[in-house]
Amino acid sequence: MFRIHINASEPYDVVIENNSLSHIADYIHPLKNPCQTIIVSDDNVAPLYLETVKASLTEAGYSVCDYVFPHGEDEKNAPRLIDLIEYMAAQSLTRKDLLIALGGGVVGDMAGFAAATYLRGIDYIQVPTSLLAAVDSSVGGKTAVNLKAGKNLWGAFKQPILVVCDPTTLDTLPRKEWINGCGEIIKYGFLDVPGLLTQLENKPLLKNQEKAIDIIARCVQAKADIVEQDERESGVRALLNLGHTFGHGIEKASRFKIPHGNAVAIGMVLMAQGAVHHDDLNPAVVTKLKNLLETHELPTETSITADELLEAAKHDKKSQGETIKIVVPTDYGHSKLKVVTHEELKGYLIK
Numbered sequence: 001m002f003r004i005h006i007n008a009s010e011p012y013d014v015v016i017e018n019n020s021l022s023h024i025a026d027y028i029h030p031l032k033n034p035c036q037t038i039i040v041s042d043d044n045v046a047p048l049y050l051e052t053v054k055a056s057l058t059e060a061g062y063s064v065c066d067y068v069f070p071h072g073e074d075e076k077n078a079p080r081l082i083d084l085i086e087y088m089a090a091q092s093l094t095r096k097d098l099l100i101a102l103g104g105g106v107v108g109d110m111a112g113f114a115a116a117t118y119l120r121g122i123d124y125i126q127v128p129t130s131l132l133a134a135v136d137s138s139v140g141g142k143t144a145v146n147l148k149a150g151k152n153l154w155g156a157f158k159q160p161i162l163v164v165c166d167p168t169t170l171d172t173l174p175r176k177e178w179i180n181g182c183g184e185i186i187k188y189g190f191l192d193v194p195g196l197l198t199q200l201e202n203k204p205l206l207k208n209q210e211k212a213i214d215i216i217a218r219c220v221q222a223k224a225d226i227v228e229q230d231e232r233e234s235g236v237r238a239l240l241n242l243g244h245t246f247g248h249g250i251e252k253a254s255r256f257k258i259p260h261g262n263a264v265a266i267g268m269v270l271m272a273q274g275a276v277h278h279d280d281l282n283p284a285v286v287t288k289l290k291n292l293l294e295t296h297e298l299p300t301e302t303s304i305t306a307d308e309l310l311e312a313a314k315h316d317k318k319s320q321g322e323t324i325k326i327v328v329p330t331d332y333g334h335s336k337l338k339v340v341t342h343e344e345l346k347g348y349l350i351k
């Protein structure tokens, strides 16, 4: 069992414990007296875990309603968010009540945003059930939905009051979602997490729940260290965007056929290749990165055109006027922030 404290402006704990879902109310109770709760989930996760969470809450005296929507990135949008908010209002949830996001990053991002804005903000808990959500999206308080113009363009910073991760839920996670989660994990390997890349090289993390617990804890601690320094991304937090400058464009241009973690993997390779020409990165680092991604069955290239990627990057949050903040690998396991013009960014895509 791990309990990692996140010392944000509103501090909270991340609990990582096998079978924690069956007694989730034990973790909630010290923070929140019995109240009305809404569990938000998708149609893959709800049939597997909704009843377990409900049973624990009901037994502890909480009343529970649920909102279950179709799975997938396509659903992380404004109409779905409004439908959820309308449902919350119809259930007469008050400011003292609680939202529980049970699922992957899509559920967590959208339900978190609903909690951030409904009645100008109510408490919420992240209960990640995908590997990607466990290592990244459930922690740090970035909530959002996508707009037609791009990824995560309508959102808010709102920290959860608690994160409860039950790694046994990964037993039902399809292999392709393990692969997807590994995209973000390898990203952490390039953000100075000591030994993480070596650990992954020695044994790929696919369908290995035993090993996943330790790696989840290491990534969460790494994210905590960054978020605690810079909760609202005015500086170092932007490092967590390694692979995302082009990754978000890849997701959008593929109409979300290429999922987030896969897109981040390709985005890291593109940025590393660019860094060989513009930042003197040793080409051997690109080879090692590609090998590690391939061992985890992740893609390393895309047929999406440079023009599409550049256009998407220009509209991303990290763009300001003619410049954009990017994250470039400086060595195997290390990266740095850099501000370049859009014209210079183009150069990163020319091989």
Ligand SMILES: NC(=O)c1ccc[n+]([C@@H]2O[C@H](COP(=O)([O-])OP(=O)(O)OC[C@H]3O[C@@H](n4cnc5c(N)ncnc54)[C@H](O)[C@@H]3O)[C@@H](O)[C@H]2O)c1
Residues within 6 Å of the ligand: 042, 043, 044, 045, 048, 071, 072, 073, 076, 103, 104, 105, 106, 107, 109, 129, 130, 131, 132, 133, 136, 137, 138, 139, 140, 141, 142, 143, 151, 152, 169, 170, 171, 172, 173, 174, 177, 180, 184, 259, 260, 261
């Ligand atoms: N807020 C953040 O800091 C942050 C960080 C990283 C990614 N994200 C966002 O997270 C999203 C991606 O998250 P994701 O990969 O979890 O996507 P997701 O929520 O779509 O989950 C992936 C798939 O796995 C299924 N699933 C989840 N848990 C399962 C389980 N235990 N058993 C069986 N099936 C299960 C889901 O139903 C879905 O079909 C993207 O929208 C991305 O932008 C946000």
Ligand SMILES: O=C(O)C(=O)C[C@@H](O)[C@H](O)[C@H](O)COP(=O)(O)O
Residues within 6 Å of the ligand: 136, 139, 140, 142, 151, 152, 184, 233, 237, 238, 240, 241, 244, 317
């Ligand atoms: O928490 C962060 O900060 C991150 O950047 C984590 C990313 O993995 C995540 O995909 C995030 O949603 C991207 O943020 P955005 O601001 O570029 O939308």
Ligand SMILES: [Zn+2]
Residues within 6 Å of the ligand: 136, 184, 244, 260, 264
């Ligand atoms: Zn990400």
